Amino acid sequence: MSAVEAGALRPTGRLPRVPEGAWPVLGVALSMLALAPLVAMAGASVPEAYRLLFEASFGSAFGFGVLLTYAVPLILVGVGVAVPYRAGLFNIGGEGQLLLGAFAAVWVGVRADAIADVPGSFVVPLAAAAVGGAVLGGIAGALRAWRDINEIVTTIMLNFIAILFVQYWIAGPFRAPDLSFAASPDVDPGFALAHFGRVARIPASVLIALALAGAVGWLMHRSRVGWRLRVLGLSPALAARQGVSPAWGAFGALTLGGALAGVGGGAEALGNQLHVGFGFSPGWGFDAVAVALLARGNVFAVVPVALFFAFLRNGAGLLQSELDVPGTVVITLGGAPVIVVAAIVGWRAYHRLRKGDV
Amino acid sequence: MELLVASTVVLGMPLLLAALGGLIAERTGVLNLGLEGLMLAAAFVTAWVAGSGRPLGLALVIGVALGGACGLALGWIVVVARADQVVTGIGLNLVVLGLTGYLFGVVGADGFTTGAIAEVRVPGLAEIPWAGQLFDQPWLAYVGYALVPIAAVVIFRTGLGIRMRACGEYAEGARASGVDVVRARLVAMAVSGALCGLAGAFLVLADTHKFVHNVTNGRGYIALAVIILGRWRPLGALGAAALFAYAQGLDLYAQARDLDLPLQLVQALPYALTLLAAAVLGRRARPPAEEGRPLLLSR
Numbered sequence: 276m277s278a279v280e281a282g283a284l285r286p287t288g289r290l291p292r293v294p295e296g297a298w299p300v301l302g303v304a305l306s307m308l309a310l311a312p313l314v315a316m317a318g319a320s321v322p323e324a325y326r327l328l329f330e331a332s333f334g335s336a337f338g339f340g341v342l343l344t345y346a347v348p349l350i351l352v353g354v355g356v357a358v359p360y361r362a363g364l365f366n367i368g369g370e371g372q373l374l375l376g377a378f379a380a381v382w383v384g385v386r387a388d389a390i391a392d393v394p395g396s397f398v399v400p401l402a403a404a405a406v407g408g409a410v411l412g413g414i415a416g417a418l419r420a421w422r423d424i425n426e427i428v429t430t431i432m433l434n435f436i437a438i439l440f441v442q443y444w445i446a447g448p449f450r451a452p453d454l455s456f457a458a459s460p461d462v463d464p465g466f467a468l469a470h471f472g473r474v475a476r477i478p479a480s481v482l483i484a485l486a487l488a489g490a491v492g493w494l495m496h497r498s499r500v501g502w503r504l505r506v507l508g509l510s511p512a513l514a515a516r517q518g519v520s521p522a523w524g525a526f527g528a529l530t531l532g533g534a535l536a537g538v539g540g541g542a543e544a545l546g547n548q549l550h551v552g553f554g555f556s557p558g559w560g561f562d563a564v565a566v567a568l569l570a571r572g573n574v575f576a577v578v579p580v581a582l583f584f585a586f587l588r589n590g591a592g593l594l595q596s597e598l599d600v601p602g603t604v605v606i607t608l609g610g611a612p613v614i615v616v617a618a619i620v621g622w623r624a625y626h627r628l629r630k631g632d633v
Numbered sequence: 634m635e636l637l638v639a640s641t642v643v644l645g646m647p648l649l650l651a652a653l654g655g656l657i658a659e660r661t662g663v664l665n666l667g668l669e670g671l672m673l674a675a676a677f678v679t680a681w682v683a684g685s686g687r688p689l690g691l692a693l694v695i696g697v698a699l700g701g702a703c704g705l706a707l708g709w710i711v712v713v714a715r716a717d718q719v720v721t722g723i724g725l726n727l728v729v730l731g732l733t734g735y736l737f738g739v740v741g742a743d744g745f746t747t748g749a750i751a752e753v754r755v756p757g758l759a760e761i762p763w764a765g766q767l768f769d770q771p772w773l774a775y776v777g778y779a780l781v782p783i784a785a786v787v788i789f790r791t792g793l794g795i796r797m798r799a800c801g802e803y804a805e806g807a808r809a810s811g812v813d814v815v816r817a818r819l820v821a822m823a824v825s826g827a828l829c830g831l832a833g834a835f836l837v838l839a840d841t842h843k844f845v846h847n848v849t850n851g852r853g854y855i856a857l858a859v860i861i862l863g864r865w866r867p868l869g870a871l872g873a874a875a876l877f878a879y880a881q882g883l884d885l886y887a888q889a890r891d892l893d894l895p896l897q898l899v900q901a902l903p904y905a906l907t908l909l910a911a912a913v914l915g916r917r918a919r920p921p922a923e924e925g926r927p928l929l930l931s932r
Contacts, residue, residue, distance in 0.1 A: 313735065316739070317735075317739050318739075365719055365723070367723070367854075414908075418908070418911065418912055422911070422912050424861065424911045424912070425857070425861060425920075427666070427719070427854070427857065428854065428857050428858045428861060428911070429908060429911070431851060431854040431855070431858075432855075432858065432904045432907055432908050433904075433908070434851075435851065435901065435904045436901050436904050436905060436908075439897040439898075439900050439901040439904075440897070440901065442897050443895050443896075443897035443898065446897075447895065561727070564723060564727075565724075565727055568720055568723065568724070599739075600735075601734060601735045601737070601738025601739060603730070603731050603734030603735050603738065603846065604731060604734075604735045605731065606727050606728075606730050606731030606734065607727070607728050607730075607731030607732050607735065608731070609727050609731070610723075610724045610725065610726070610727025610728035610729075610730075610731060611724070611728050613720060613721075613723070613724035613727065614710065614716070614720075614721050614724035614725060614728065617710075617716040617717050617720040617721045617724060618710050618714045618716040618721070620716070620717070621711075621714055621715035621716035621717055621927065622714045622715055622716070624715065625714075625715040625927065625929060628929050629929075
C-alpha cells in the first residue's frame with residue numbers, strides 16, 4: 276500500500292510513465308510465457324500445449340460457452356476483490372463469500388417456488404446471494420473499521436466458517452433426499468437463468484456479470500463515492516483531510532466486495548450448477564485474487580483479465596487429459612506475474628523518490 | 634483429556650513455529666504474508682526427500698534450508714525491490730500452491746509418504762497427569778518449546794532485539810543510529826522463512842506423514858491471526874496457537890467420544906473463537922509501526 280502511497284506524491288522522475296492499462300497486459304503476457312517452461316518440465320510438447328489451450332476455448336462453440344461460464348464467477352468475485360483493493364484493503368474471502376452467496380441463492384430458489392414463474396424472478400435469489408456475501412464481507416469490514424483487525428486474517432477465517440456452515444446444511448437439513456452424494460436440491464426451474472445458442476450454451480449470467488462490472492466500474496472510477504474510496508486507498512491521511520471516514524470507507528468497501536462475490540456465487544448457481552454441492556467452487560475465490568491484483572484493482576480491467584483466467588482454466592482440463600500437465604499449473608500462472616509486476620511497480624516508485632524529485 | 638493435550642501440541646506446533654517466523658519479520662518491519670507458501674514449499678520438499686527413503690533428519694534440514702532460501706528471496710523482492718509486501722506474499726502463496734501441486738502431479742503421489750520422527754519421553758515430567766503429554770512428543774516439539782523463550786529473550790532483552798525493533802518501529806531513526814535496515818530486514822526474512830520451513834517439516838514429519846495437495850490448508854494465514862492474538866510476542870503466540878489447536882483438537886475428541894454434535898459446528902469452533910478473541914482484544918493489539926512499509930528514501 277505504501278508503494279502506492281509513494282506513487283501518489285507524483286514526483287517527476289526520469290522513468291517513463293506507464294499507462295495504468297499496461298500492467299494487466301504485461302501480467303497476462305508473462306502468464307502466457309510462464310506456461311512454456313512448466314509444460315516442458317512435465318515432458319510435454321510446448322506448441323501442442325498452446326494449441327490445446329486455444330482449442331479448448333475457441334475450437335468449438337461449446338468450448339466458447341464453457342469459457343464464458345467460467346468467466347462469470349471470476350468477473351464478479353474479481354470485482355469483489357478489486358473494490359476493497361482500491362480502498363487499500365485485501366479481500367481474501369472471495370471463496371467463502373461466493374459459496375455463501377450461492378447457498379443463499381439456492382435456498383431461496385428452492386423455498387420460494389411460489390414466485391418462481393413471475394417474469395424476472397431470478398432477481399430475488401440473486402439479491403439473497405448479495406446479502407449472503409455482504410454479511411461475510413460486512414463482518415470483516417466491521418472488524419477492520421472499528422476493531423482494527425487485519426482484514427486478511429478475518430476474511431480467511433470467515434472462508435472456513437462459511438464453507439463449514441454450507442457443508443453442514445447440504446449434508447444435513449438441506450440435503451436433497453434423492454441423491455447418493457451430499458448436495459442441496461436443485462432450484463425451481465423458474466429461477467434458472469437462460470442459455471443462448473443451441474450448441475454454445477452461452478449463459479445469460481454473463482450479461483449480469485458484465486452489467487454489474489460496468490456499474491461498479493462507473494461507481495469506482497467515475498463517481499464521487501469511488502473517488503473517496505480510492506483516495507482512502509492511496510493515503511488514509513489525505514482521505515481524512517478530505518472528510519472521508521476511514522472506518523465507514525473500509526466497512527463499505529468490504530461489504531460491497533462481499534456482496535459482489537456473493538452475486539458471483541448466485542449467478543453460477545442459477546446459471547450453471549443449479550444446486551450447491553461439496554465441490555461447488557474449484558477455487559474461484561483464490562483465482563479471483565490473482566485476477567484483481569493483475570488488474571491492479573481497476574474494475575474495467577478485471578473483465579478481460581477474468582476472461583483470460585477462464586481461458587486458462589478451460590484449457591487446463593485439456594492439458595491435463597491430453598498432455599498429463601497437472602491442472603494446478605494455472606494457480607502458478609496467476610501468482611508469478613503478480614509478483615513480477617508488484618516488484619516492477621515497487622521498484623519504480625522507490626527510484627522516482629530516490630532521484631530526489633520529491 | 635490426554636488425547637486433547639497431545640493433539641494440541643501436534644496441531645499447534647506448526648502454527649506456533651510459523652507465527653514465530655512471522656512475528657520476527659514483523660518486528661523488523663516486514664509483513665511476511667508468504668508464511669503459507671513458505672510452509673507449503675518446505676512441507677513439499679521434506680516429504681519428497683523423506684518419501685524417497687532418505688533419512689528424516691536430512692529431509693528436515695533440506696526443508697528448513699529451502700524455507701530460509703525462499704524467505705530470503707521473498708525478502709529481497711519486498712525489501713530491496715520495494716514490492717508491495719501483501720501483494721507479493723499472496724503471489725508467492727499462489728505460486729507455491731500451484732508449483733507444489735504441479736510437481737506432485739508430475740512426480741506422482743507414491744513418493745511422498747514419510748515415516749514419523751522419533752518421540753522422546755522426558756523421564757519424570759511425562760508422568761505428570763494430563764500435562765505429562767506435553768513431554769511425550771516428537772523431539773522436534775521440544776525444539777519448538779525452546780524457541781519461544783529464545784525468541785522472547787532475543788527480541789526483548791538483547792541489543793540485537795533492540796535494533797530489530799527499531800527497524801520495525803522507526804526505520805529512519807534506526808538508520809540514523811547506524812543500523813543497516815535493509816540488511817536487518819533481509820536477515821529477518823531468511824530466519825522467518827527458516828522457521829516456516831521448520832513448521833512445514835513438522836507438519837509432514839510429526840502430523841500428516843505424507844504430502845497431499847495444499848497440505849498446509851491455510852495454516853500460514855492462521856499463523857497471522859496467532860501473531861495478532863499473541864500481540865506480536867512469542868509467549869503470546871504460544872498461548873494463541875495453543876488455544877486454536879486445542880479448539881481444533883475438540884473435533885477429534887468429539888469423534889472419539891461419539892458426541893452427538895454436528896461435525897461442522899465443532900470444526901468451525903477454532904475459527905469462530907479466533908474471530909471472537911480478535912474482536913474482543915483487537916483494539917489493544919498494535920502492530921509494529923513500520924510494518925508493511927518499504928524503506929523509501931535510504932539505501
